[in-house]
Amino acid sequence: MPKIVVVYLSTSGNTKAMADAIVEGIKSRNIDAQAVNFHEARIEDMKSADAIALGSSTFYYKMLPPMEKFIESLEKAHIKAKFGAAFGSYGWSGEAPVMIAEKMRELGINVIDPVLRIQYQPTEKDLDECKRLGKDLAIKVKGPK
Numbered sequence: 001m002p003k004i005v006v007v008y009l010s011t012s013g014n015t016k017a018m019a020d021a022i023v024e025g026i027k028s029r030n031i032d033a034q035a036v037n038f039h040e041a042r043i044e045d046m047k048s049a050d051a052i053a054l055g056s057s058t059f060y061y062k063m064l065p066p067m068e069k070f071i072e073s074l075e076k077a078h079i080k081a082k083f084g085a086a087f088g089s090y091g092w093s094g095e096a097p098v099m100i101a102e103k104m105r106e107l108g109i110n111v112i113d114p115v116l117r118i119q120y121q122p123t124e125k126d127l128d129e130c131k132r133l134g135k136d137l138a139i140k141v142k143g144p145k
């Protein structure tokens, strides 16, 4: 059974709402997944994941520093995830998801499109996009059937 871990950093719940919807999309393809706050994420779980999705809101034109540290720890742990997704809520510039995607690519992860950015609190339509991203990630992990 493939495993996907979704990790988020969210100050007021907007990026968390995206993470929860991504998980819903993954589960709709019968793959087990869970959304975890970055400080609850266990490195062992990250190491054994087939795919990971990482999300942070944008603060001062970048991702929040703890997410940067978290990604550094993934690098040190030599994670094996082949596929990934990057996401996050933003207000006006929205650099964080783009930077997350770049870092993931540096780790050799194939980041699927789109790098998903939602302005402020996600609407129902935005959440549908998040679910779609989760579904697409699950399909990648399962491979062609």
Ligand SMILES: Cc1cc2nc3c(=O)[nH]c(=O)nc-3n(C[C@H](O)[C@H](O)[C@H](O)COP(=O)(O)O)c2cc1C
Binding pocket: 009, 010, 011, 012, 013, 014, 015, 016, 056, 057, 058, 059, 060, 061, 062, 089, 090, 091, 092, 093, 094, 095, 119, 120, 121
């Ligand atoms: C102090 C502060 C700095 C922010 N800096 C940026 C920024 O540089 N660029 C941007 O797009 N949004 C910025 N935002 C907006 C947040 O990214 C936005 O409110 C987002 O929805 C928060 O999502 P979260 O609840 O997942 O943390 C900032 C918000 C605050 C409170």
